[in-house]
Amino acid sequence: MDLQLIDKVAFVTGASKGIGRAVASNLASEGCDVIITARGQEELERTAAEIAADTGRRVFGLAGDMSKDDDVMRCVATANELLGDIDILVTCAGSSPGGLLEELTEDQWMQSLNLKFMGYVRTVRAVIPQMRKRGSGAIVLVVGNDGLKPSYWEMTAGAANAADINFASALAEQYGRYGVRVNTVNPGPVNTDRWDTLEKAFARDMGTDQATARKRANASIPLGRITEPDEVAALVTFLASDISASVHGAHIPIDGAQRKSLMDRDTP
Numbered sequence: 001m002d003l004q005l006i007d008k009v010a011f012v013t014g015a016s017k018g019i020g021r022a023v024a025s026n027l028a029s030e031g032c033d034v035i036i037t038a039r040g041q042e043e044l045e046r047t048a049a050e051i052a053a054d055t056g057r058r059v060f061g062l063a064g065d066m067s068k069d070d071d072v073m074r075c076v077a078t079a080n081e082l083l084g085d086i087d088i089l090v091t092c093a094g095s096s097p098g099g100l101l102e103e104l105t106e107d108q109w110m111q112s113l114n115l116k117f118m119g120y121v122r123t124v125r126a127v128i129p130q131m132r133k134r135g136s137g138a139i140v141l142v143v144g145n146d147g148l149k150p151s152y153w154e155m156t157a158g159a160a161n162a163a164d165i166n167f168a169s170a171l172a173e174q175y176g177r178y179g180v181r182v183n184t185v186n187p188g189p190v191n192t193d194r195w196d197t198l199e200k201a202f203a204r205d206m207g208t209d210q211a212t213a214r215k216r217a218n219a220s221i222p223l224g225r226i227t228e229p230d231e232v233a234a235l236v237t238f239l240a241s242d243i244s245a246s247v248h249g250a251h252i253p254i255d256g257a258q259r260k261s262l263m264d265r266d267t268p
C-alpha cells in the first residue's frame with residue numbers, strides 16, 4: 001500500500017526511545033523527513049543518526065522540554081528552518097506518575113498535567129497555524145486508554161488523557177474546515193521503558209514483584225499480552241497518511257480490548 005508520505009515533514013515529540021522512536025522510524029521508512037524531540041541530548045542524537053542511517057532520510061534531534069513553552073517554540077522554529085513547514089505532528093512526550101489519591105502529591109498532579117496535557121496543547125498551538133495556512137496537515141496525539149476507561153491507580157494519567165481526548169475533539173471541530181485532521185491513538189500497556197517503570201512502581205505499591213505485575217497486566221487484556229511500540233507506530237503512520245483522509249476526530253484504542261482498570265487493588 002502506498003501511504004503517500006514521500007518528502008512529507010514530520011515532527012515527533014518524545015521520540016528518543018519508546019513509542020515516539022518507533023513512530024519516527026516508521027515515518028522515515030515511508031519517506032518522511034523527521035524532527036524528533038526529547039530532553040536528553042545524547043540519546044536523541046544517537047536515535048536520530050540511527051534512523052537516518054537506516055532510512056536514508058533527513059532526521060534531526062532537537063533537545064527540548066515539552067513542559068516548557070519556550071522550548072516548544074524554539075524546537076518548532078528550528079524545525080521550520082531545517083525542513084520547512086510541518087505536515088505531520090505526532091505528540092508522544094508524556095509521563096504521569098501512578099498512585100492513589102491520598103498518596104499523590106500536588107507536584108505529581110501538576111507534573112502530569114503540565115506535560116501530558118499542556119505539553120500537547122503547547123505543541124499543537126505552535127504547529128497548527130502553518131497547517132491552517134497551507135490548508136492541510138495531520139495531527140496524531142498519542143494519549144492512552146486510561147482517558148477512555150476507569151484508571152484506578154493511574155489517576156494522573158487518566159485525568160490528563162481524558163483532557164487530551166476532549167482537546168482533540170475540539171480541535172477536530174475547529175480545524176477540519178482548514179484541512180487539518182486531528183486524531184488520538186490510545187494504547188493500553190506498551191512494552192517500553194515507561195511501562196517497565198510503571199510496572200515496578202505498581203509492584204512496589206501492591207507489595208508484590210514485577211513478574212506478578214506483568215501477569216496482572218496480561219490478565220487484564222483479552223488478547224493476553226501487552227502491545228509492542230511498532231504496533232502503535234503502524235496505526236499512527238496510517239493516521240498520518242492521506243489514505244486515512246476521512247478519519248478525523250477519532251479516538252482509537254490500541255490495547256487488545258483492555259476495558260477494565262489494570263491496577264484495581266481489589267482485583268485478585
Ligand SMILES: NC(=O)c1ccc[n+]([C@@H]2O[C@H](COP(=O)([O-])OP(=O)(O)OC[C@H]3O[C@@H](n4cnc5c(N)ncnc54)[C@H](OP(=O)(O)O)[C@@H]3O)[C@@H](O)[C@H]2O)c1
Binds near residue numbers: 039066096189
Ligand atoms: N508505554 C505505555 O504503556 C503507554 C501506554 C499508554 C500511553 N502511553 C503514552 O505514550 C507516550 C510515549 O510513552 P513511552 O512508553 O514511549 O515512553 P518512554 O519509553 O518513556 O519514552 C518517552 C520519550 O519522551 C521523552 N520525554 C519525556 N519527557 C519529556 C519532556 N518533558 N519533553 C520532551 N521529551 C520528553 C523521553 O526522552 P527524555 O527523557 O530524554 O526527555 C523519551 O524519548 C507517552 O505520552 C505515554 O503516556 C504509553
